[in-house]
Each structure stands twice: as C-alpha cells, then as structure tokens.
Amino acid sequence: MPARGRADGYGAGVLGVPGFNTINWIDNDSFVLLWGDHGDVAQVYAIDLARRSIEQRTQSQTDVVTFRAGPNNTLYYFARRVADRTSSERALRDGFAVDTHASLISLLNGWTEGVTPLDLNGVELFRIVAGRSERWTPHGPGITCGQPWFAFALSPDGAQILLDRAPDEVPAIWRAYPDYLLRLLIGNRQDGRACQSVLASLYVVDGQSGEARALIDAPLDPRAKVAWSPDGLSILVGPTFAPIGSTSLADEAVRKFLAIETRTGRWRTLPMPEVSEISSLRWLSSQRAEICRTEVSCDRFGLHGDDWALERRATPPLASPGATLAIEQGLNVPPRLVSIDAHGRRHLLFDPNPDLSRRFRLGHVERISWPTESGSQWGGVLYYPTNFRPGRRYPLVLQLEPAAAGERFSLYGPSQAGLGPGFSIYAAQALANRGMFVLEIDEARIEGSTLTEHEPAAFMRIYESAVRALVSRALVREDAVGISGQSHHGWRVEYALTHSSFVFAAALASDHANGGYMQASFHQWPHEQMQMAGAEPFGAGLAKWLENSPGFNVERVRTPLRLQRESGGVRVVIGPWETFSRLNHLRAPVELYFIPDIERGSHVLQHPSQVLASQEGAVDWFDFWLNGREDVSPGKADQYERWRVLRERRDALARVPRPPLLQWTATQVAPANQVEAERASRDPSE
Structure with missing residues (x-):
C-alpha cells in the first residue's frame, strides 16, 4: 500500500462522511477502497485477499472523491473537476467587469466568471467498463448538474445508478412543505445556481444510455440513506419526504421511509416512526426490509399484499432460532x-x-441532566477527569458537537462513536487525561430558532445553565470553563463569547460560519446569513446585525480564542478574518491557526496527520489556559512562546471593564428610515 496515500482533499472531505468512502466489498475475498497514489492523488484500489494482490483501478489526474463498484469490474467514480480557465485568463488579460454572481473567494482564486466556492470544488462522473475509463454525463429532463452529496448507489446487476441531483427548477409544490429547514434550503437557493445547491431529488440513471429520470416528485432529506432491492426493481430510502398532497400522510412535515418502484415511481410507506437518524437500512429479500436505529435495535418489515407491515420490532440484526449475535x-x-x-x-x-483499559486511562462517562433557565430539563454526556477525586473541583470543556442518542462508546465524544479516528477539534478522553471534565450537550431543535437570530441565544442559555449545574454540584471550577465548536457550532461559540454574561476561560472555533458581516458580503449576501442575523444588513435591518453579529461585538471578548481553518486552502482566511483582525486590533488574546497541508484539507478531516494536529492542538490549548500547563516537547516551543504573549494580552485586557452589550434601534442606523424612503420614491420602471 502506498505510504503517502491521501484521500482527503476538500472535495473528498465534503463527501467523506461515514457511508460514502467506506470499503466496498466485491466478494468474500476482494474489496475496493479509496487511497492515494505515489503522487498524492486519491485513487481507487482493489485488494484481493486470496491472491494477496493490490491493483490500482483508476488513473485519475485529480482526486477521486467517491466511487461505487459493480459486477464484472464495473466502476463508477466522481473525480475533482479540471476546470477550464481559458476565459478567465483572457478576461484578466483584456479587462473585465465582475459577474453579479461572483464571490470574493472565487475572484481571489483568479476566476472572473460567476464561479462559487462549490463550483471550484466541483466533480465529474466517470465510469470504467471492460477496462476502459471514460467521462460519463447523465442526461434527461429536469437534471442539469450537481454534487453527489448523499445518494450514489449501483443496482445489484450494475445496470442502473441511483444519484441525487439538483433539479433545473425548484418545483412550486415543494414550497408547500411545512418543514422549516427545507423551506430555508429552498429560500437559500439562487435562481440559476442549481449546481451549488444541496436541495436535490432522487434520479435513476440507465447505465447504457445515461438517461436519467426522477423517481418521485419530492426533495431528498440530507440525512436519508438508500438501498437497492436484490432484484433491482425497488429503492428503499429514508427518512425523507414523500410527495406532497398524498392522502396517506397525516403530516407532510414528517419524514418517512419509502419503498419506490424504479420502473413506475410508485411508492409505499413503511410504518416506521419518524427518527432523525438511523444507523442502517437494508433489504432482506425483495419483499422484506430492515431498518436499524442503532447497531442492536432493528425493526423488520414485510410487504403483505399492497402494503408494508411491521413484522418484528427492536430485534438485533443477526439472529437465528437458537441464538442472537449483537x-x-x-x-x-x-x-x-x-x-x-x-x-x-x-x-x-x-x-x-x-486490553484497552489497561493500555490507556479512560475517564468515567455518564449521562446527566440539569434544569434550564425556563425550568425544563436538558441533558448531555459528561466525561470525568481520569484523576477525579470527590470534593475537588476541575476545569470543564463544553464540546458543542451534539451528543448522540443511545449508549455509544467513543474516545472523542458520543457524536463520534467507536474507537477509530475522530475528526476536527473534539478529543474528550484526551482532555479527561489532562484532568478536565468534558460535556457534550444534547442537540434538539428549539422550535422556530434553527438558523435564526434566536438560535445562538437559546443555546447560549443552555450552556450557561449546564455550567451553573456542574458548579453547584462542586465538580467544576467556575473560573476554568472552556468552550469549543466546529462548523455550525463555531457560530455559537463566537456568539457566546460576545453575548453571554459568563466569561469563558478559553475557546476554540474551527472551520465555521460566524454570522458575520464580512462572510456574508464575500458570498453575495446568501439567504441563510440573513436568517442568522435576523434581517438584511441595509437600512433599519442593519440594527439587527450590529446587535446579533459576533464580529460587531468583539470588544466584549475577554476569552483567549483560537480560530482554526481545516478546509478551503489559505485563501479562505477571509472567513475568520473579521473576528481575528478586530480582536487583534484590540490586542485581545486571539490566534488564527491553519492545519498542516491546508490546501488538501477537508471539512470532515480524514488524513491522520491533520486530525492529529487538530486534536492535539485543541488539547494543548485547553491544558494551557485551564490548567496552566505546557508540553515540554521540543517541537512545541514556538507554540507556547506565542501563547505566553497571548496570556499577557489576556491579563492586560482583564483590567479593562467589559463594555455592556449595545442595543441598537432602527433610527440609530437609518434615521427616519431613509433607505426605505429612498426605495419607495424610486420610479417603479427603474
């Protein structure tokens, strides 16, 4: 196996979540997987255990990001697109006007057309049939392009391919679904920008002709899983949306499990209660199926006449009359x-x-609950320090990665079950070994708050109540509480630092949108960012941004903050730049860190050296600020030299009174609503 192999470029990272780039078994003796060749390009390799042989199946010039293998050595794979820069180079030479759809990141990459960051990381579909590799483009009404975000599966005979694709136009009836997040996805999609949308539907593609057709007139839920029936005549998918207006649905916002006939598009629902996530679904035969909530809790269903019925509930997946394997x-x-x-x-x-417990010290883990400000109960999973002694108080780190349901083992946090490598900044047991409590907080949708100005405030109060509860139990030091979050949760970290009355002792936010003015402007004011701030940043709406955006309130930060980038290359430094530059100007303790080999980073880290750098950096960061300890390893001398300077900044800033959170009004930012007045006075024909 090539020693330098990598399969974690940015495109692969977007798709490299569990279930995408896993081992694909061909038979009992052979499988294919994604690895790197000696040139550090991710390729598909075939491993034959019986023959003890390794064969490189693809010869792609760019990273293969995901693949599916079929019978007779058939292989379909997506590789990163080699984009044609001819027109951009000509425009740079001759002069050009900026495209109205262009983003700043695209322009910094030298693209003059309306190219978005997702376009820059686009992919192309290829196939290998009879040993020949060729670019392959599905075609048909309603299908233009898109990323292989969620559904990519071959039928058992390899004759058909299931893909999720962004339709040319959002069907008008989709806007009638009451699901809040679906409505947000529809609103966030710009006309003519289907290729960059995760709003998609299921398509079946003929492997010979490439003709694609939509399975059903319904959007695909991003959390859905799919499986072909053994005879290749049906698809099992869920949890997802059923076509709207059906009399069989009592509530069109509820996601269902559907069995869909691929030839006719006829669908039936399986009587499975709505769940937010499942571990797997599979066909047991052409008329029987199994859906598992967890590895040991599975429901079995059978097709009886014209309807699916529950046959057995909560049975382990491997069973026989005499014994059950679990x-x-x-x-x-x-x-x-x-x-x-x-x-x-x-x-x-x-x-x-x-011998895991003998080789490593592991902190005790338990589920806890506590009262919130409203009087309700909230819960989470608490990791104890490995040196825990009753009567002694310890530091605490809040990991804002939602705790998963069930009793799942994890070294990093219950959202990352198992003993394999985690991702990003989460490292629960490693922090426990440094004498800290770690709390992962349950994630539940707070009605009407998701991706709105109310969301970070609502969760901030939950974080504060958790700290109060652990302090009142004499477990946690109130002056040694850290907070960390990646991706969407980084927004909540920054909001808590600027808006909470509680001052955290250390914070870490990685690869995240921050609800900031600069980030929104770079991407042409996307609908999602307006939702997060509460209004458009013009006229009276600017008051909402001044009040809610963390970037406009950094003067309240007294917490040492490490901002981290894991994907997108060096040019995406502009993402956290608003927060970093403003804090740095105020001589606040802030650091902006890029993981190793950032040009090949990914939002879901997979490469071991990058995961190690991210997690080890997080552990060192919190150990330094919460315990006052430094790792004496020679290679870390520069790191601690930087952090000692930041400690001086923290101590100096602590002597400056923390300013109050300003409350802005519309008249302060736009006297007499002058912007609205100007709009109203314009000639309608303009």
Whole structure:
C-alpha cells in the first residue's frame, strides 16, 4: 500500500462522511477502497485477499472523491473537476467587469466568471467498463448538474445508478412543505445556481444510455440513506419526504421511509416512526426490509399484499432460532461481539480491544441532566477527569458537537462513536487525561430558532445553565470553563463569547460560519446569513446585525480564542478574518491557526496527520489556559512562546471593564428610515 496515500482533499472531505468512502466489498475475498497514489492523488484500489494482490483501478489526474463498484469490474467514480480557465485568463488579460454572481473567494482564486466556492470544488462522473475509463454525463429532463452529496448507489446487476441531483427548477409544490429547514434550503437557493445547491431529488440513471429520470416528485432529506432491492426493481430510502398532497400522510412535515418502484415511481410507506437518524437500512429479500436505529435495535418489515407491515420490532440484526449475535457497547464499554442464547444469557465472542483499559486511562462517562433557565430539563454526556477525586473541583470543556442518542462508546465524544479516528477539534478522553471534565450537550431543535437570530441565544442559555449545574454540584471550577465548536457550532461559540454574561476561560472555533458581516458580503449576501442575523444588513435591518453579529461585538471578548481553518486552502482566511483582525486590533488574546497541508484539507478531516494536529492542538490549548500547563516537547516551543504573549494580552485586557452589550434601534442606523424612503420614491420602471 502506498505510504503517502491521501484521500482527503476538500472535495473528498465534503463527501467523506461515514457511508460514502467506506470499503466496498466485491466478494468474500476482494474489496475496493479509496487511497492515494505515489503522487498524492486519491485513487481507487482493489485488494484481493486470496491472491494477496493490490491493483490500482483508476488513473485519475485529480482526486477521486467517491466511487461505487459493480459486477464484472464495473466502476463508477466522481473525480475533482479540471476546470477550464481559458476565459478567465483572457478576461484578466483584456479587462473585465465582475459577474453579479461572483464571490470574493472565487475572484481571489483568479476566476472572473460567476464561479462559487462549490463550483471550484466541483466533480465529474466517470465510469470504467471492460477496462476502459471514460467521462460519463447523465442526461434527461429536469437534471442539469450537481454534487453527489448523499445518494450514489449501483443496482445489484450494475445496470442502473441511483444519484441525487439538483433539479433545473425548484418545483412550486415543494414550497408547500411545512418543514422549516427545507423551506430555508429552498429560500437559500439562487435562481440559476442549481449546481451549488444541496436541495436535490432522487434520479435513476440507465447505465447504457445515461438517461436519467426522477423517481418521485419530492426533495431528498440530507440525512436519508438508500438501498437497492436484490432484484433491482425497488429503492428503499429514508427518512425523507414523500410527495406532497398524498392522502396517506397525516403530516407532510414528517419524514418517512419509502419503498419506490424504479420502473413506475410508485411508492409505499413503511410504518416506521419518524427518527432523525438511523444507523442502517437494508433489504432482506425483495419483499422484506430492515431498518436499524442503532447497531442492536432493528425493526423488520414485510410487504403483505399492497402494503408494508411491521413484522418484528427492536430485534438485533443477526439472529437465528437458537441464538442472537449483537454488537454490545456502552458509554464505558467499548464495542464487542456477543451471543445471546435462548435464556437471555450473554456470551462474549470477540473483543477487538481486550486490553484497552489497561493500555490507556479512560475517564468515567455518564449521562446527566440539569434544569434550564425556563425550568425544563436538558441533558448531555459528561466525561470525568481520569484523576477525579470527590470534593475537588476541575476545569470543564463544553464540546458543542451534539451528543448522540443511545449508549455509544467513543474516545472523542458520543457524536463520534467507536474507537477509530475522530475528526476536527473534539478529543474528550484526551482532555479527561489532562484532568478536565468534558460535556457534550444534547442537540434538539428549539422550535422556530434553527438558523435564526434566536438560535445562538437559546443555546447560549443552555450552556450557561449546564455550567451553573456542574458548579453547584462542586465538580467544576467556575473560573476554568472552556468552550469549543466546529462548523455550525463555531457560530455559537463566537456568539457566546460576545453575548453571554459568563466569561469563558478559553475557546476554540474551527472551520465555521460566524454570522458575520464580512462572510456574508464575500458570498453575495446568501439567504441563510440573513436568517442568522435576523434581517438584511441595509437600512433599519442593519440594527439587527450590529446587535446579533459576533464580529460587531468583539470588544466584549475577554476569552483567549483560537480560530482554526481545516478546509478551503489559505485563501479562505477571509472567513475568520473579521473576528481575528478586530480582536487583534484590540490586542485581545486571539490566534488564527491553519492545519498542516491546508490546501488538501477537508471539512470532515480524514488524513491522520491533520486530525492529529487538530486534536492535539485543541488539547494543548485547553491544558494551557485551564490548567496552566505546557508540553515540554521540543517541537512545541514556538507554540507556547506565542501563547505566553497571548496570556499577557489576556491579563492586560482583564483590567479593562467589559463594555455592556449595545442595543441598537432602527433610527440609530437609518434615521427616519431613509433607505426605505429612498426605495419607495424610486420610479417603479427603474
């Protein structure tokens, strides 16, 4: 196997979530996987265990980002697009006017057309049939382009391909769905920009002709999973949306599990209660299916006549009349394979990590709950310090990655189950080994707040109530509480630092949108950013931005903040630049860090050296600020030299009174609503 292999370019990172770039078994002896060639280009390799051989299946000039293998050595794969820069180079030479759809990031990359960051990381579909590789483009009404975001599967005979694609136009009836997030996706899509949208529907493509046709007139939920029936005549998909207006749906906002006939588009629902996530779904035969909430909780369904019916609820996935095989795990019990006999007795069959607790110190993990400001109960998963002693208080780190349901073991946080590598900045057990509590807080939709100005404020109060509860239990030091969040949760971190009355001792936000004015302007004021701020940043609406945007309130920050970039290359420094530059100007303790090899970074990190740098940096950061400790490793001398300077900044800033949070009014930012008045006075024909 090539030693320098990487499969984690930005495009691969977007798709490199669990279930996409996993091992694809061909038979009992061989499988294919994504790895890097000696030139550090991600390729597909075939491994034959019986012959002990390795074969490189693709010869792509750019990273392969995801693939599916079929019978007779058929292979379909998406590779990063090699974009034609001819027109941009000509425009740069001759002069040009900026396209009205262009983003600043695109222009900084030298693209003069209306190219978006997603376009820059676009992909093309290829296939290998009879040993020949060729670019392959599906075609048909309503399908133009798009990324392989969620659904990409071959039928058992390899004759058909299931893809999710952005339709040319959003069907008008889709706007009638009451689901809030779906409406937000529809509103966030700009006309003519289908290729950059994650709003998509399911299409079946004929492997011979390339002709594509929509399966049903309904959007695909991003969390849905798909599976072909053994006979290739049906698709099982869910949880997702059913076509609107059906008399079989009591509530059109509820996501369903659908069995869809690929030839006719006829669909039926399976009587499965709505769940936000499932671990797997599969066909047991052409008329029986299984849906698993967790590895050991599966429901089985059968097609009886014209309807699907529940046959067995909450049964382990592997069972026989005499015994049942199950993967058993808990918050403090690593996964292991057990057999359960007819009397309910458990017998250990295989423990892949028998000496884990002897080789490593692991902090105790438990579920906790606490009262919120409103009087309701909220919950989460708490990791104890490995050196915990009753009666002693310890630092605390809030990891703003939602705690997963169930009793799943994890070294990093319950949202990242298992013992394999985690991603980004989360490192619960490593922090516990440095003498800290770590709390991952349950994630639940607070009605009417998601991706609005109310969301970070609502969760900020939950974070504050969690800290109060642990302090009142004499577990946590109130002056040593850290907070960390990646992606969407980084916005909540920045908001808490600027808007909370509680002053955190350290913070870390990585690869995130921050609800800031500069980020919105770089991307041509997307609908989502307007929702996050509460208004458009013009006229009276600017008051909302001044009040809600963290970037406009950084003078209140007293917390050492590490901003991190994991994807998009160096040019995306403009993303966190508003927060970084304003804090730096105020001589606040702020650091902007890029992970190693940032040009090949990804939003969901996969490469070991990048994951290690991100997690080790997070552990060192919180250990320094919450425990006052430094790692004496020679290679980290520069790191601590920087942080000691930031500590001096923190101490100096602590002597400056923290200003109050300003309340802005429309008349302060636009006297007499002058902007609206000017709009109203314009000639309608303009």
